[in-house]
Amino acid sequence: MKSVSPPPTAPAPPRRVGERLVDQPQVPLLGRIQRAMHAHPLLGPTAVLILACIFFTIAVGPRFIEPLNISLILQQVQIIGMVGIAQTLIILTGGIDLSVAAAMVFSTVIAGKLAAEAGTPPLLALLLALLTGAVCGSLNGALVTRFRVPPFIATLGTLSIFTALNLYVSGSQTIKANALPDLLLWPGQTFHVLGAPVTFGSVLVLAAFIVVSYILRRTAWGEHIYAVGDNAEGARLSGIRTSRVLISVYIVAGVVCAIAGWLLIGRVGSVSPFSGEGVNLASITAVVIGGTSLFGGRGHVLGTLLGALIIGVFSNGLTLTGVDVLWQVFTTGVLVIVAVGLDQWTRKVAG
Amino acid sequence: MKSVSPPPTAPAPPRRVGERLVDQPQVPLLGRIQRAMHAHPLLGPTAVLILACIFFTIAVGPRFIEPLNISLILQQVQIIGMVGIAQTLIILTGGIDLSVAAAMVFSTVIAGKLAAEAGTPPLLALLLALLTGAVCGSLNGALVTRFRVPPFIATLGTLSIFTALNLYVSGSQTIKANALPDLLLWPGQTFHVLGAPVTFGSVLVLAAFIVVSYILRRTAWGEHIYAVGDNAEGARLSGIRTSRVLISVYIVAGVVCAIAGWLLIGRVGSVSPFSGEGVNLASITAVVIGGTSLFGGRGHVLGTLLGALIIGVFSNGLTLTGVDVLWQVFTTGVLVIVAVGLDQWTRKVAG
Amino acid sequence: SGSSKPLVGLITKTDDNPYYVKMREGAQQKAAELGFELQALSGQGQSDNDSQVKAIENLIARGAKGIMIAPSDSEAILPAIKKARDAGVFVAVLDSPTNPASAADATYATDNFQAGVLIGKWAATQFSGKQARIAMLDLSPAQVAVDVQRDQGFLQGFGIDVADKSKIGDESDSRIVGHEVTNANEAGGRTAMEKLLQRDRSINLVYTINEPAAAGAFESIKAAGLENKVTVVSIDGGCPGVKDVKAGAIGATSMQFPLKMAGDALQAISAYIKDGTRPATSQGLDFTNTGVTLISDKPAAGVDSKDTAWGLANCWG
């Protein structure tokens, strides 16, 4: 290709002087990166994700970045991602939900029992599972708003309650794929993109992120969620029905967990009352890596998607490099800290 | 005994009228209870504890309240209690520590390895274990203050790191009592009170609660911990070295965890790298049941003692009543919520 | 990742339980002998299926030739195993059989029910003519397969009607004082035992899910001054456990052979890679039984057992 040099007489672009009262002075590169990241809070997690991908592509070889593996990573993070959406909503209000995994599993057990044993039509079973999620969420919401139990404790309590109910209803028995209707297994079905199998579940998760991101940024409800998390008393004084906002958030989070349950059935290919271990902590981790503040009111759900992907890329990449499980645990710990530390550094500019 | 009726002419006690500008009006009993509880925040958890004891004494019979069982409950909650002290300190600063259990177990492994295999003198091994705790704590503290990693993430990361190191150092091997020096097993030794065996560990925990309570209420350091948790920026502007306070809190918490590790060796009678399961969540639960706010700056370490006892009484009492484990899980969930809900109700008066 | 050796993965339930740590070490040794590269992975808990599924997927992606797995969930893992086998990977199940066992290429496992039966029978001989008061120290409220099989095996071996064989705690025999969970560790064992003793101090026979739980239980028995009145039985066959048998803290334990499981599985993988042969299962079973041996210094009539000297020579770590 022929390289084109600029015509020597080209006039300098007109500089708009005095546009601001005080001219923005020259800032060193590092400072400019910091500022850009501050203005676009998703840049930090995105950078971490890209760096991680580059690192693993070098360490593992092109196998890491090929469509098949990307599709695999997407499948592996879909549950954490979906539950992470629920967790983000709740953390944005200044709460935390320890019962997400239990609610998710409980709704799968309900769906499975109904469809496989009670002979309920598949669609109805699925809807009832979503309803279960909503009921779980509204219990949490009622405890938090009506009885003023702090979210941590309310959901710690319901974690036990849902777990017990779950074991009771399921009788600790797994329901196998062949007893389940196709509808329940649908999120695990695949279609092909670039020769790589992609599950409908992965698509569902991505769609859910887009929808929730839209809701949070573009609707009044989203606005109120942020306001409640930012300053609950101020929001109340501004005429926002804070209790109603909170309850609705918990209910929506419950339904999202139930959808995550559906994905779980599709992914595992059965209904197992013991699934979902580690999902609580992983979902919170994804939210925080994504830059959402645990104190509420600040953050973005797309950050959670990035957070979940970062977790997935690390876990997949470390396995592919052949690191032993002991050192995977170690490295994961280090990486979580580094990812968030890097993100914090970009925020320091706010002073 | 002869009942004495008051002399009929006794003058009414002098009423000090107009002492306050506005006379305190008659308040209904419920309101008065609420106010008393508000003025004395430990009343709530104390009431829950007493109610629970009464309930189980009725349900189980006098066996529940006999010295032997009380001593057992004390032994059963000593680890949670000791770790709860560390957790309280950190939560008071507005943080949270997910690595407490891992730090505790790691320090037991160090002590055990040194004493049983490297031939280190027992006292030195114990001191090095405490040092291990301090190092773990200062790592957390450095991450939180220097690198501004939120405590939740910092300690989530170090949880993985300590766990991996712990497995690496111990090789997952249990070190049996007969290989351990008496000093390390001492907290498990008993003496008798009212015919019931009491372990030195239980006494150590109670002593630790008294000491830490004194420090928090009566020293400048305690005052600064509360101020930092209450309003970190305000404390900084008031000339408090907030980073130094935070680091010192994390180090002390690490040492307290190491002491909890010592108790653990005494209780289990061996050094096992995979003890300490559930201690993280239980310690946080004890802190919150004890009325300490997860947002920092408000609460009291003696509340944590009450919280740990409440957990112990429930778990012990439910077993003694012969409830199935499944329903024990369920009931524990309900009880945690009720205990905190009751406490919240007493606070509502602050409106 | 640059090595040209064929890759074999080992997926255990947890990475901290000594049982699996030893299994991993044994496998590592054997793999080196056979010229394999071994990668060890694990779940995050006794019932964490999700991590194991991920581990299988990642191993397939890494191009593993064989996978050994101790499944946390004997049924939920099946689709992932099928995926691996469809990709041409030889899957050997270790320790806990899948349901059905035929879902894997080979299974090397302890018959956990049989392990329970052995200690149950042994205990029955110790309590002939004496009223037993039994404490059952189980794993977790979740009633996972190992937990149920060992618990029910013990009760059946002891001669108690277990009612539903797939359910813990539905027995109505008055000799059972109660069930408590221990999370299979020392601290849990101690607390659970204390609680049951407080409920009924006449307990004289204690079943424990594994030896760490037994060690913890024994601490509380000792603290209650009942060490001469109570018999503890357990399952595992780890070296600390055998030492406890020798010291009298545990009356008898059923020894399993995790190293043999891993070793046999690696052999089978090796053979399969060489010429496609598949191993046969043990007679009358749908899996290869790596055997259980009762270890006790008090041999009982009608129950085969080995003494602790043999036990110490054959324990797994």
Added chain:
Amino acid sequence: MTTTSNPARTRQITPILSARNLVKRYGHVTALAGADLTLYPGEVLAVIGDNGAGKSSLIKCLSGAVVPDEGEIRVKGKPERFRTPLDARSAGIETVYQHLALAPARDIAANVFLGRELRKPGPLGWGLRMLDRKTMRQETAKILGDLGLLTLQNIGQAVETLSGGQRQGVAVARAAAFGSRVIIMDEPTAALGVKESAKVLNLIAEIRDRGIPVILISHDMPHVFEVADRIHIQRLGRRIACVQKTEITMNDAVSLMTGAQTPPEDHDPETIPERLVRQ
């Protein structure tokens, strides 16, 4: 509205907002010990009093932010029970709180429209319920510009990064833009500069001229005497007097407020504002 200048008939004007015997206790502290308040249509009522006299507590009861332990609130003579700020807002009462009710991490426009966001017109609005951020920004810029309250470098700034006075400007602008029946302002000029304070006082006069009554809490006597019609003097949780501005000097007001002087025996705190009488 028809009134005569006959003082005997003045009682017939229904107050637009009135409170009787409000009591509010916080634990051992009594913030309101039987406070009254009367606000007539179209007047500016200044509430003055020492720190801790219960001014903020009083208006919090009127705005639904706290529920009084005892006492009665009437709007246009009809008893009302405000359980939440939203109740008061639906009754047309808009409030600027002393500790500003803002969401610090949100930007200025979001704060101005908090709780009554605008939606896009057309299907995007009623179908997708999409917010019309652009219009909200423009409106905000317009409101702030009209009021001249803010010298802002960046309209997209989060409220927490604004200077103390800028924040107060945002809160006042919000109330002014939406107030419909009554506007209550708790020390709106406390953090404002000279120019900005003057703007707010002008604004209050304008609002009054539009017929909307205003309750103004302030410690600044010149401000109070500049804009108020009547002055409500609060002391130790009670209204001890309420007088026409023209009937009292600044010094007397301060003496009453600090307790250096007591109101005359025959003082009637319910007199109609002269402005109305004159009409």
Added chain:
Amino acid sequence: MTTTSNPARTRQITPILSARNLVKRYGHVTALAGADLTLYPGEVLAVIGDNGAGKSSLIKCLSGAVVPDEGEIRVKGKPERFRTPLDARSAGIETVYQHLALAPARDIAANVFLGRELRKPGPLGWGLRMLDRKTMRQETAKILGDLGLLTLQNIGQAVETLSGGQRQGVAVARAAAFGSRVIIMDEPTAALGVKESAKVLNLIAEIRDRGIPVILISHDMPHVFEVADRIHIQRLGRRIACVQKTEITMNDAVSLMTGAQTPPEDHDPETIPERLVRQ
């Protein structure tokens, strides 16, 4: 200190605190664009300016609460770098911040003594490091009583339950009780009642009479002209003028501050306060 009334020699008095060319940027917002400040011993320097002019940012640099991006601070002519508020405090600079630096859940005494708690005398103090809460309470009650700042029902109240003015009183009392070399007050009377404001102004005069200079930020011109010696006028992040109180009228000050008027060409913002010149 000896000075003559010869204006040519006035420059020889070393300022106790001075700042040159301070710049502070927050992201895209420039709060200080090369601000100067000079404080002479024994004077009250008022800082006035519009909302957002950078007054609070300026004093935050002087008190170590923020570190300026550029510029130099000198104490008694010696360059200093304050990295934390503690540095400034050790240099004897005591500050009342606009957004009060209080711990809301702690009681009043704890807040007054925050960061310099008193210990019990004797072994309890140096051995057990026991706080002397009783003395701290008594001292607090005394300080507050002397200043007449608070009408409090309960000295053990948490600061978050105090009224807006009461909180400000606590913050002012704290600075006044400990200030040693310089006291800076950012709008100390903004939330205070008439009586309490007067007390604070008195207090400022008293402090000055003890020889300790005070920087006072205020929007209240009568207050400023009552107590200040010199008036520093801040505009758009810069000092545009600094004049003797006697040389300027209130109206001119406001015009300068709002930009309606510019200072004369030959204006020298570094003139020595008349008070010192007169001595």
